[in-house]
Amino acid sequence: MQISSRLQQLFKRYQNAFLHCDIEGVSGCYHLPCTLNTPDKIVLLASQADCQQEFSTIFTQLKDACTSNIIAKQASFMQVSKQLYLVCIDWDFIDGQGQVFADFTAIYHVLDHEGTLKIVNVVSHELDSSLTLAEPLSW
Numbered sequence: 001m002q003i004s005s006r007l008q009q010l011f012k013r014y015q016n017a018f019l020h021c022d023i024e025g026v027s028g029c030y031h032l033p034c035t036l037n038t039p040d041k042i043v044l045l046a047s048q049a050d051c052q053q054e055f056s057t058i059f060t061q062l063k064d065a066c067t068s069n070i071i072a073k074q075a076s077f078m079q080v081s082k083q084l085y086l087v088c089i090d091w092d093f094i095d096g097q098g099q100v101f102a103d104f105t106a107i108y109h110v111l112d113h114e115g116t117l118k119i120v121n122v123v124s125h126e127l128d129s130s131l132t133l134a135e136p137l138s139w
Contacts, residue, residue: 007077007087007110007137010117019070021059027051031111031118038124066096073103074130075137077110085110085117088131105130 010029017025033046036054045051070093077087087110093102109121 003079003085003112004077004135004137006117007085008139010110010119011072011075011087011089011137012139014119015070015072018062019067021062023052023055023059026055029119031113031120034118034120034122036122036124039126062093065093065101067093067101068096068098069094072139074132075139076131076133076135077137078134080109083112085112086133087137088133089137090127090130103127107131 014026014029016022017029027045027048030045030051032048032051033044036043036045043050043054045054070091072089073092074090075088077085080086087108088105089108090105091103092100095101104124105127107123107125108119110117111120
C-alpha cells in the first residue's frame with residue numbers, strides 16, 4: 001500500500017477518534033513516549049495514564065463545545081527519512097450550531113515503526129503557520 005494511503009488511514013482513524021472522544025482510539029495513533037506542543041504548553045505523553053489525563057481534558061472541551069464535526073481542510077506530507085514523515089493538516093472544529101469554534105494547523109512527525117505508522121510529535125499553531133509540503137494528502 002502506498003504511503004499516502006497509509007497516512008490517510010492513520011489520520012482518518014485519528015479524526016474519527018477525536019470526533020467520538022475515543023481516548024483509546026486517539027492514543028493508539030501515538031507512539032509513546034511522544035510530545036504534544038501548543039502555543040500554551042508542551043506535554044510529554046510517556047504512558048497510557050498520561051494519554052488518559054491529557055485527552056480527557058481535551059475531550060471535555062470538545063463536549064462542552066458540542067462538537068458536531070471535525071474537518072481536515074488541507075493536508076500534505078513529505079518523507080523526511082526512511083522511517084519518518086512530516087504531515088501538515090489544517091483543522092476546523094465545528095460546534096452544534098454548525099459554526100467553526102476552533103481552527104488551527106497541526107504539524108505531525110509520523111514514524112513508520114515495523115510497518116505501523118504512529119505519531120511521535122505534534123505541533124499545533126494558528127492557521128497562518130500552515131505548511132504546504134511536497135505531496136498533497138487527499139481526504
